[in-house]
Amino acid sequence: MHSRSRIPSLDGLRALSIAIVICAHVCGTINLQFPPYTHKLSSFGAFGVKVFFVISGYLITKLLLAEEARYGRISIGEFYLRRAFRIWPVAYAFILVVALLKSLGVLSLPPHNLLFAATFTMNHVMEGAWWTGHLWSLAVEEQFYLVWPLIFLLCQMRARVLICIWFILLSPAIRIGAYLYSPALFDSMQQSLLFLGNSIAIGCLLALLEPHLLRSPALTGIIRSKWFLAVPFSAVLMYGISVSNLGNSYYVAGDSICVLCIGATMWRVVHCQDFAFKILNTSFLMLIGRLSYSLYIWQQLFLNRDSTAWINRFPQNLVAAIAVSVLSYQFIELPFLRLRSRVPWVRRRVPIASSGLTGPRDSGRVIAEPADVLTN
Secondary structure, eight states, rough: OOOTTTTHHHHHHHHHHHHHHHHHTTTTSTTOOOOTHHHHHHHHHHHHHHHHHHHHHHHEEEEHHHHHHHHHSOOOOHHHHHHHHHHHHHHHHHHHHHHHHHHHTOOOOOOTHHHHHHHTOGGGGGOOOOHHEEEEEEEEHHHHHHHHHHHHSSSSSSHHHHHHHHHHHHHHHHHHHHHHHOOHHHHTTTHHHHHHHHHHHHHHHHHHHHHHHOHHHHHHHHHHHHGGGGGHHHHHHHHHHTTTTTTTTTIIIIIIHHHHHHHHHHHHHHHOHHHHHHHTTTTHHHHHHTHHHHHHHHHHGTTTTOSSGGGTTTTHHHHHHHHHHHIIIIIIIHHHHHHHHTOGGGGOOOOOTTTTOOOOOEEEEEOOOOOOOOOO
């Protein structure tokens, strides 16, 4: 059963997302190759990341709303400190290990690669390397964390909703404009927040509109319909179009349809207690979901399809990735989460009298602090 301190189904959904990423990365490593489909299968890793982005936008916005309801306004400083405690320890531990392996000659990196990794700007590196390449998505997350709380603090609810809607609409428009008129810009911005932020914005919008959406009989009917299975299928189909290079129509509407379907699917598995809900809230998937951040960060060292080293061959590469991730969770993530809970600034603020709350809550349910798009 799910804990009251966590939103139901999201750990399970994160588990499926990290499974997609890992399957995409392990595919093509020695002893696990499927020609001529290896490239297409490996390209689906970014689909898992899109799911993480939608979840991240939803959870971070839920936390900000809960903090605002409790204290009357959010604290930017506390938000950034909480994020640092949650994300930096594992990320910088990984970067230090990569730096050590580089110094020992075990792996090679382009100039300044570690600097981009350490400053969370890997999503704008043109000359990357496999070992740190996955940190582009963490960079997108960190850049989102810088921008969204400021918007949240400075804007009222109506403006927040409008900003999300405009971003959802403008992001694909900017992407297709660059694709048609500035190929160089298009190539350099492929992993930018500007191009990919619509995924996060959809999650933010769902959290902002949640009270209204839950009161909509029409939406409830659609979500509970037996035909809803077409929605997650459409998400995979739209992403498959991009993998198959079937034309630039994907950049016009395909990506937006894909992330909208991902958002709708997330909404259903959170609020509709059906068979999928029960599966996603099994103990095993919830455990994998909690390990997802460490899994995402550390798997890159082992699931390198271009390496012939023994540790990069299947199945030992997968076993090693899981083992190191478990150690990371136990000895890096959890200790820093416990340390964060003991930091004095967490308890200094006094809840507003009218809230009647003793902790961040939503609909009677305590909201746990999420790690990050790839973390939660």
